[in-house]
Amino acid sequence: MTGLTWNRIKHDVKVDKMNEQHKVLFNILDALYKAMENKDDRNALVKIINDLITYSKQHLTTEEALLEKYDYPELAEQKEQHKLFIAKIEEFKEDFRKNHFMLHFNMAIFLKTWISNHIEVLDKKYSQFLNDRGVF
Numbered sequence: 001m002t003g004l005t006w007n008r009i010k011h012d013v014k015v016d017k018m019n020e021q022h023k024v025l026f027n028i029l030d031a032l033y034k035a036m037e038n039k040d041d042r043n044a045l046v047k048i049i050n051d052l053i054t055y056s057k058q059h060l061t062t063e064e065a066l067l068e069k070y071d072y073p074e075l076a077e078q079k080e081q082h083k084l085f086i087a088k089i090e091e092f093k094e095d096f097r098k099n100h101f102m103l104h105f106n107m108a109i110f111l112k113t114w115i116s117n118h119i120e121v122l123d124k125k126y127s128q129f130l131n132d133r134g135v136f
Helices: 016-037 042-069 075-097 103-131
Strands: none
Touching: 016 042, 016 103, 042 075, 042 103, 075 103
16 A cells, blocks of 8 residues: 655645645655554554644635635535544544554545545635635
């Protein structure tokens, strides 16, 4: 299993602040893969989960506020997806407490899928909309 590297063609949403925040998620995923490769203990995993919690609070709030400011027509869909992301992170936190088998693997699959389905598809939809309003 390999991680993902931020790629301008696949992942650029044409809004610098969002791109920089998305890159944080790629770094978290990379840390998760390194922890898996090194068979790191629970300390590495708890840091990754905490980083995901911090990331989700910062990024999702920032993204929603930006889209709301410009009255983005698909904001409701974004918010719904963000709620699902937060719920999944909370589920990972609970699985960690329960010593869930294969948690590293489940987290990696979820994050790769999130990047493919959310950033590469849903977030890219707002690129032109925000660019047309002078947001880059």
